[in-house]
Amino acid sequence: MNFYAIPSWVIQQLKTIEDNSNRWKDNGYRIDGVSYDMFYRTEGFEIAASIYPQYKKKKNDNDEIVNRTTTQASDERTMKIAEVILECILNKGYCTKKEVIHILGNQYRYEITEMQIKRCLNEIMDIYGLKKVKANKILKEKYNIQSDGYPNLILENAI
Numbered sequence: 001m002n003f004y005a006i007p008s009w010v011i012q013q014l015k016t017i018e019d020n021s022n023r024w025k026d027n028g029y030r031i032d033g034v035s036y037d038m039f040y041r042t043e044g045f046e047i048a049a050s051i052y053p054q055y056k057k058k059k060n061d062n063d064e065i066v067n068r069t070t071t072q073a074s075d076e077r078t079m080k081i082a083e084v085i086l087e088c089i090l091n092k093g094y095c096t097k098k099e100v101i102h103i104l105g106n107q108y109r110y111e112i113t114e115m116q117i118k119r120c121l122n123e124i125m126d127i128y129g130l131k132k133v134k135a136n137k138i139l140k141e142k143y144n145i146q147s148d149g150y151p152n153l154i155l156e157n158a159i
Contacts, residue, residue, distance in 0.1 A: 003054050028132065033118025037070050041078070041123040045069075077108055078120040085124060085154055094143050094153040097121070121154075129157045 027042070036055045039048035045067055049056040058068045070078075084103050088095035097117050104113045125131060133139070135150040145151070 027122050030118060033115065035119055037074055038119040040070055041120055074116065077116045080104055081117055081120060082124045086128060089156060092143065094155050096151050096153060130154055131157045
């Protein structure tokens with residue numbers, strides 16, 4: 001069972017909500033990736049704890065109550081995803097989410113890999129200076145992409 005804190009709806013609160021939602025939309029957050037883990041990775045502890053107050057604290061191995069962070073399994077998956085993205089960019093100049101899911105799907109299951117990408121992609125792009133762009137005819141020719149549609153590409157930000 002989850003519990004959520006809903007503050008009083010005053011004008012300033014509504015402005016804060018709208019500003020946050022616009023920022024999150026611009027950053028590419030999607031409802032199916034929303035979790036404490038995603039907000040903690042991209043926005044930090046304070047934002048994650050305000051959205052998910054039930055996850056603020058946890059007991060560590062010494063029975064001390066500490067601030068909750070990401071899990072070790074989540075951190076390991078995030079590192080693997082980052083390695084795959086950087087390897088693809090190094091080899092061909094771009095990467096797609098589908099490629100990452102295909103490469104890591106057998107190791108972590110496809111569904112878990114897809115969910116983890118949604119939760120950590122913004123953090124990875126910030127840390128390594130990457131950007132996500134929609135492919136166009138020029139990019140498809142530049143990277144020799146043979147596909148019917150125009151996929152979202154993860155590229156180095158300098159390009």
